Amino acid sequence: MTDTEPVLRRGRGSEIDDDAMLDIRHAGTTSSDPTIGAEPDEVDYSGFQGLGQYDDFHTIDWQRDIAHALKGFHDAWSGWVCVLLVGICSGVMAGVIDIGATWLMDLKFGICPSAFYLNKEQCCWSSNDTLIDIAGNCSLWLSWSEVFTLGKEGAGAYVTCYLFYVLWALLFATLAARLVRMFAPYACGSGIPEIKTILSGFIIRGYLGKWTFLIKSVAIMLAVASGLSLGKEGPMVHMACCTGNILAYLFPKYGRNEAKKREILSAASAAGVSVAFGAPIGGILFSLEEVSYYFPLKTLWRSFFCALVAAFVLQSINPFGNEHSVLFYVEYSKPWIFFELIPFLILGIIGGLIGALFIRCNIKWCRYRKQTRLGQYPVAEVVLVTLATAVVAYPNVYTRMNTSELIYLLFSQSQAGPGVYTAMWKLSLALIFKMLVTIFTFGMKVPAGLFIPSLSMGAIIGRIVGIGECAQDESCITPGLYAMVGAAAVLGGVTRMTVSLVVIMFELTGGVRYIVPLMAAVMASKWVGDALGKSGIYDAHIALNGYPFLDIKEEFEHTTLAADVMQPQSNKSLSVLKEDSMSLAEVEEILETTEHNGFPVMTSREPQYLVGFVNRRDLSLAIQNAKSRMDDVNQDTLCLFTNNILDPPSLLHHYETTPIQLGKIVDLAPPTITDKTPMETVVDMFRKLGLRQTLVTHEGSLLGIITKKDVLRHIKHLENDYSELFN
């Protein structure tokens, strides 16, 4: 019997040394640290303080938690009310961020002197100009060169605007990075890999806390406005999950039960995508396909409701102040023709290639950051990348504009700029720039999503292919469709999403006629991507960070048996508790000399039979509790792991003090398997039942134990990645 917790921690300490990971460990030991979103740490639970809770960095035991939840007070409606609140909060959160980010973004270019709090679009509404140019400028809105009376044209104006653009970008990015570094280290990145890990049953305390939520909300506006190649969509999923986590504490059924809380988190992640893209159905599917681990149909319906409410609230807030209920609405409705399937498939293949290349380069760079001193200067890194991005982006009109606008432009039917060849040339440069800069951006210590950068890369490629196609053939469809398909292909290559991606794409664009082209491209992209590199960007980051995530997607196809994997192997012996014959000293010795997460309880008589299983945390707490409550506890006090009444004489003969009754912390139905069980069955059980451990028996006698971490280590071992993660 073993628990690999210490091994993992040691491994992490020696190999993974960026400050977020250090902070994760830090957060585990000092959860009262005000900088980390604190959660109620001690909850009174069935008599013992903290019993039934989990320590940080522990995997949760679905079986036990689900059973507890059912036994607890039963209120079917509390779940619906909770997701209703999560939906409302997510909608409001997205509205505020959209408004804030747009205003900050426009601040880089100029200001509305009559009402500084208006963004460019709002400013121009009050203008009577009929002349709003392609960039959306009007007379009421002043660019920085105009503010300093340098006029609109000319070198001076250009340099002023350029300078202001770069300076604002640096200011925003520095602020974002410092905020994250100082107040909420968990607020960086997209958060989706961590949410996947949390939903698979891992505890990272504070990752979904209120500080993370608040700081990430502010930092994402700044980061988006800084012009870095990142999107706010991934972080919105993370923030929606934060609201889910925070609101779950209002409902004891969910707040006190890690397994039930994950149902709320699944719904919250659906709400996150729902508000990020205005795609409620896509959000549900994203939660189902990409994020969630344990997704019963009840969660599907709650997610549906949560995404609906969130989308409705956001639509009512109407942050962009227009009628666009669909983000990148496409106007063209010409049917596509048969032969076009070939370029669509080619776009899919290109998308898969770019996705795989991107993942490889990004992971390489992130590993380099971890292993060198670069990781110790996260703010400096952000400043440098922002400087490079801003300086290079400004001269090219396609990279200067905000990425959402670029995508909208590429999807639309309009001709893309002044003359096809100039446009293509500029677009190609923009593509190379976006690719390079996104590799360095994703993984920095600022909130950063990948959806919008990926979509923009794909849209550029698609537009280029589309223009190429249309140059040959008069009857061809608008290049906007190619941009749409290309965008889906690259995003598919990066994330390996399928169904959810197609749904998000047609919720984004309203292009219901183009489902088949989208599907074909996404499928091709997924196949090519999977052939070149096994996992999507989120799974790759999970592996990079060494989170204990048991991938539900991959089939386990080996012929090892439970006996090969269980601990202890060979000579070592299994630490067990005896039902009714152990003194407190013996129990405490076992607790001190081992680091296992729990212990099997056996009968005292020979032959020994398995009675149940006790968690280490429950046991420690129960003993503490007994010591403080009972007066006559000493080293010889008997610990009874049974509810059966014992024969009093035999009891009193050996022990003089009242025994400690520990019967109720014993799980009398621990999962067991035989030593001959194939590991594919074991892996299947761990995945589907969400086990934390299972006991291994042979003809009725206990042989050993397999923990989730044993399973993960075994899978890694078989994949020959053993050395990479655990040495």
Place this chain on the structure above:
Amino acid sequence: MTDTEPVLRRGRGSEIDDDAMLDIRHAGTTSSDPTIGAEPDEVDYSGFQGLGQYDDFHTIDWQRDIAHALKGFHDAWSGWVCVLLVGICSGVMAGVIDIGATWLMDLKFGICPSAFYLNKEQCCWSSNDTLIDIAGNCSLWLSWSEVFTLGKEGAGAYVTCYLFYVLWALLFATLAARLVRMFAPYACGSGIPEIKTILSGFIIRGYLGKWTFLIKSVAIMLAVASGLSLGKEGPMVHMACCTGNILAYLFPKYGRNEAKKREILSAASAAGVSVAFGAPIGGILFSLEEVSYYFPLKTLWRSFFCALVAAFVLQSINPFGNEHSVLFYVEYSKPWIFFELIPFLILGIIGGLIGALFIRCNIKWCRYRKQTRLGQYPVAEVVLVTLATAVVAYPNVYTRMNTSELIYLLFSQSQAGPGVYTAMWKLSLALIFKMLVTIFTFGMKVPAGLFIPSLSMGAIIGRIVGIGECAQDESCITPGLYAMVGAAAVLGGVTRMTVSLVVIMFELTGGVRYIVPLMAAVMASKWVGDALGKSGIYDAHIALNGYPFLDIKEEFEHTTLAADVMQPQSNKSLSVLKEDSMSLAEVEEILETTEHNGFPVMTSREPQYLVGFVNRRDLSLAIQNAKSRMDDVNQDTLCLFTNNILDPPSLLHHYETTPIQLGKIVDLAPPTITDKTPMETVVDMFRKLGLRQTLVTHEGSLLGIITKKDVLRHIKHLENDYSELFN
């Protein structure tokens, strides 16, 4: 230990006595009956004939089958190739049926004398008329009154057309009913309840066979053309699953393994919806939400691919010969306004009410049919209902036209007919008629789907509400939107689908801007429906037919323990096999005196420990096989359920013949639980791991067994429906 198989059969014999159910039992005993789609019954499998196969009406053991599949030859691509073929066949099947049904439907009204094989629309293409009236008539197309030179107008013409309409309807319906009765009794109904049951792990041999496929293909065209209130969408899902089943036999990995075959069937059902509605994404979600039981992500991707291929093939065939890639494409794109959410929610509530009412009436009528002599005259019933339908339908223009056309008309922006008040009056009559007639139609012995009738009822209600709204307010949206929302609401109330329904609706209509209204109505409909009656129409029919379906959707919230459910209770003893001390006579006696599906194998020495589990079928086959292969088998021959080498002297001392080696049919890793395991955990394990049985132990010793049917009986018992199903 018990197996409720005989109980179930007896119960079925006494209570459920319609001919389909009788035929199911019949099919179980004589699978060589040519009228029932035969499947390869005997497959050579690991040395014994038929080992690893299942008898009819047995639940399958996912764990075992999945493990076998993995051990067998591993070819990741065979799955993709198989779903590719399924997709192609489904697309072709749907194309043929669409073309055939349209032609037959138009035949009721008239003929194209210049080319009889053309339907009305095709006929009119060759016409040069600019005058194609509202019903799509043109000069080349002759109604039956014109064929008999009675002119277009006047009483004589009307009566002739009426008469032909009724006669054709009767002819088509009789043909369909007789075909089904004579050649493929499984071809009736929508098939979705049975597919749900099959996918949950039940065997109904021939249900997905080639005869069912062929007969259902022909009969559904006739049934649709007869004007009965039914749709071809549900049957298309069934037929797509038939192609999946048939094609799976080309790939041993899938054809020989019931668990793996279900992955193909899940994908096939997605393809079925994909071609039925032209809604590939909706199909995947339908398969996920409504039909499938065991839906890993790999199946999601295969379903995606399968649905894509099917949609593409159908689009290439282009059965309707036009550019409608979207079935009921809506033109309006005005955004909906806030206050409209109230009527949408009201529509949702009405939809839920109608759905619950419909389910209740339909189930009552189906039960009445089963319990009375009516069930013995299926063809006569079909003829009578068709007569009533045709006679009542013809005079009202909205019921006379084919239902798809009606839905298209109601969804469209056009004013619905001559004057609003006449239209509303006629629509109300049509609604009442549709509701009544559909209650009697669904469950008759013809292929019959429910989607289109439900959509039409909802569309009528929505249109009426919409016209009402618009009469009050000039600025209101087109009543078509209300029809769309109403249609979704009623279909939601009947089937209780959520996400998949919304996706199907917007794939059908292209109304991506109306996701939030659709979601709100569907959610309201589901809530109201669930409050009034627990299950959707498919689950209600599953319960009516007494299929052993363990619903994955409902939470099991009781506090019983495994010990309360396991068999044997109290005094009876458990039939077990001993590892190495039983003679052939003893083993055969156990086989003869019990009816259990399998037997635990125990050590021979005291105390007895559990070694493994043997299936009855495997055991019988292995013994037969041994008898035919070995010469010196007699009643005293030792049966060895172990692979261990025994001490030869002790062996020879007792037995004189070579022992029968049965070690390899013993499952050495049978699932076990303790007697203290809560039943919610047990139910969870049965659902998620797809178990057929689990052994119950207490402190290492075997107490009893819980089979899937014990679990079902226990759930029924707790629901107080015990008497209804099992007495």
